[in-house]
Amino acid sequence: MQKIQERCVNRDAVPVKIGALFLCILVLAITLKGIAQAPTVRFIDADGKIIAEIPAHHQGEQVYLPIDAVKQVIDPRATHQYNHPRKRLTLKTKGRQIRLQMGKSAISIEPDGQTLTLATPPITIAQQPMLPVNFFIQLLPMLNNVEVIYNSNLNRLQIRPKRTWTPAETNNTQNWAIIVDPGHGGPDHGGASSTGRLEKNIVLTLAKQLQERIKQQGIQVHLTRETDTQKTHFERIQIAKQNQGQLFLSLHCNASFSPHEKGIRIYLNNPKGRIRFPNTTKPALIGQQLKVLAQVNFLKQSQDFAQALQTELNFLTETPIQIIDIPLIALSETYMPAVVLELGYLSNFEDLEKLSNAEYTASVVEAITRALQRYISFINQQTSPTAPEE
Amino acid sequence: MKHNNSAGFSRLLVIWGITLVVVAICLGGTLLLIERSKLTAIPVAPPPLPTAANPSDTPPPPQEVNLFLLDATTLTLVPIKIERRLHTNDLTKRLNQVVTALIQETPPNFRNTIPRGTELHEVYIDNQQTAYLDFSSHLTDGHIGGTTAEFLTVTAILKTIFDAFPDHIKQVQILIDGEEIKTIAGHLNLSQPLRLTQ
Ligand SMILES: [Zn+2]
Numbered sequence: 001m002q003k004i005q006e007r008c009v010n011r012d013a014v015p016v017k018i019g020a021l022f023l024c025i026l027v028l029a030i031t032l033k034g035i036a037q038a039p040t041v042r043f044i045d046a047d048g049k050i051i052a053e054i055p056a057h058h059q060g061e062q063v064y065l066p067i068d069a070v071k072q073v074i075d076p077r078a079t080h081q082y083n084h085p086r087k088r089l090t091l092k093t094k095g096r097q098i099r100l101q102m103g104k105s106a107i108s109i110e111p112d113g114q115t116l117t118l119a120t121p122p123i124t125i126a127q128q129p130m131l132p133v134n135f136f137i138q139l140l141p142m143l144n145n146v147e148v149i150y151n152s153n154l155n156r157l158q159i160r161p162k163r164t165w166t167p168a169e170t171n172n173t174q175n176w177a178i179i180v181d182p183g184h185g186g187p188d189h190g191g192a193s194s195t196g197r198l199e200k201n202i203v204l205t206l207a208k209q210l211q212e213r214i215k216q217q218g219i220q221v222h223l224t225r226e227t228d229t230q231k232t233h234f235e236r237i238q239i240a241k242q243n244q245g246q247l248f249l250s251l252h253c254n255a256s257f258s259p260h261e262k263g264i265r266i267y268l269n270n271p272k273g274r275i276r277f278p279n280t281t282k283p284a285l286i287g288q289q290l291k292v293l294a295q296v297n298f299l300k301q302s303q304d305f306a307q308a309l310q311t312e313l314n315f316l317t318e319t320p321i322q323i324i325d326i327p328l329i330a331l332s333e334t335y336m337p338a339v340v341l342e343l344g345y346l347s348n349f350e351d352l353e354k355l356s357n358a359e360y361t362a363s364v365v366e367a368i369t370r371a372l373q374r375y376i377s378f379i380n381q382q383t384s385p386t387a388p389e390e
Numbered sequence: 391m392k393h394n395n396s397a398g399f400s401r402l403l404v405i406w407g408i409t410l411v412v413v414a415i416c417l418g419g420t421l422l423l424i425e426r427s428k429l430t431a432i433p434v435a436p437p438p439l440p441t442a443a444n445p446s447d448t449p450p451p452p453q454e455v456n457l458f459l460l461d462a463t464t465l466t467l468v469p470i471k472i473e474r475r476l477h478t479n480d481l482t483k484r485l486n487q488v489v490t491a492l493i494q495e496t497p498p499n500f501r502n503t504i505p506r507g508t509e510l511h512e513v514y515i516d517n518q519q520t521a522y523l524d525f526s527s528h529l530t531d532g533h534i535g536g537t538t539a540e541f542l543t544v545t546a547i548l549k550t551i552f553d554a555f556p557d558h559i560k561q562v563q564i565l566i567d568g569e570e571i572k573t574i575a576g577h578l579n580l581s582q583p584l585r586l587t588q
Contacts, residue, residue: 238456252537256536256538258462258465260462268576269579271579272587274541274545275544275548276585278582326537329572340577347537
């Protein structure tokens with residue numbers, strides 16, 4: 001009798017144990033998932049180096065950081081006082097007193113007597129005052145004379161020196177003519193996504209936005225096509241020549257045979273790249289060979305521009321962007337620095353979503369514009385003598 | 391403590407149900423892993439006999455050939471060994487066999503970088519050790535586009551040929567329907583014979 005009871009108990013215990021084990025696994029999995037998603041906001045400098053990585057709290061759509069973040073990214077000597085019952089926070093930094101009231105957007109800055117409205121008010125989490133990311137985005141430029149760019153997708157905030165153009169530089173940019181080449185067009189769709197989005201349309205839209213944005217910088221921009229028309233490679237180069245272009249940026253969307261491949265790629269036309277032309281060619285091609293060699297003269301500047309693009313666009317991506325050298329038809333016989341920028345893979349779902357997101361494409365346009373400024377000022381520095389003779 | 395019998399039974403049923411699902415997931419996962427680990431050894435159909443001019447010729451012994459295909463996980467081109475009875479004396483025929491094999495073979499979890507349905511019309515090798523491969527226009531018409539895809543298509547062809555004929559072929563020119571072409575999908579320049587760096 002007792003044995004039977006024991007057996008019953010045991011029989012009952014096995015599924016209970018398995019159930020318990022399953023529950024344990026479930027709890028562990030949820031915990032691990034929680035840890036994996038523990039949000040941090042990464043502050044990086046102009047070159048992409050990490051300044052600070054700060055654990056953050058997500059509340060709804062907003063991201064909040066602890067007061068300590070002020071010391072880490074604004075001023076190591078900053079001090080603060082928090083009045084718990086009144087929920088008032090006073091920060092002292094750089095000779096200023098910044099007063100915040102939890103739950104209120106308005107902040108006051110003394111002795112300037114300035115008031116500023118934050119896009120998101122500070123709040124208390126577990127009775128501790130927390131600052132919204134916007135606090136840093138709005139105050140860093142004021143306090144540290146820097147430019148701040150926030151990537152909400154990656155929770156990344158880049159702090160970079162404010163770029164002020166010298167009159168000489170502005171003069172020089174006005175002399176610049178950039179050729180933006182939206183790839184494909186007309187019956188040549190380029191790549192296509194499984195959802196039916198076409199490369200030719202994506203690049204044309206972005207090219208027009210880019211044209212608008214670059215023009216605001218006082219730089220001339222010409223598109224090789226303004227509408228959905230087919231243009232031969234030769235016609236595109238003619239447009240670049242007629243407009244005395246000094247830089248040729250060809251915009252494309254990528255595709256791969258694997259749906260996992262994603263990200264931005266930058267290509268340089270190099271006949272001696274990963275795939276290369278032979279050193280000696282058939283006699284009939286000698287003329288062409290000479291042109292190829294002439295074009296190599298622009299490789300260094302093309303590399304400089306590619307690096308500027310890489311630096312600026314890296315900010316938008318999780319993995320560093322590659323620069324790849326291969327012989328490119330789109331840039332052959334382009335006798336000016338030239339780069340093919342592949343904005344993302346239409347064969348990758350994530351990239352496709354990004355390219356359909358206006359906020360993302362706007363940030364790409366911004367990054368390309370900054371890369372242009374970076375490149376132009378670099379070239380101007382190189383060409384202008386260090387000690388003016390006048 | 392005395393349990394209500396039917397409640398105890400339904401509890402048992404739920405627990406066993408959950409257990410069964412977990413076991414099924416584990417089993418499925420294991421099977422998937424086993425399936426994947428098999429990939430390196432591809433089951434190959436019996437190597438086809440060459441269409442010999444003289445039927446009384448004894449078929450040549452099978453030889454190993456590396457075909458470069460895209461590993462869908464690592465996103466790199468990897469050599470996949472197959473066996474083929476290659477023509478021993480005729481280099482052009484051997485080249486034709488290797489490139490035809492590259493077009494046809496697509497083991498699971500690998501991607502062929504040549505559009506499905508592309509045909510190889512003809513191959514020839516000139517005295518500069520340049521191999522000319524004449525494909526059907528499907529190589530361009532059926533291509534998915536994008537610089538990466540175009541680069542992979544060309545690199546897979548080049549790697550496969552240079553691996554199989556290291557001493558006989560130095561460069562490769564791709565033709566479509568007998569004509570020289572500028573590009574496959576509008577990015578890579580194919581107007582000249584191509585080599586690989588490294
Ligand atoms: Zn394209």
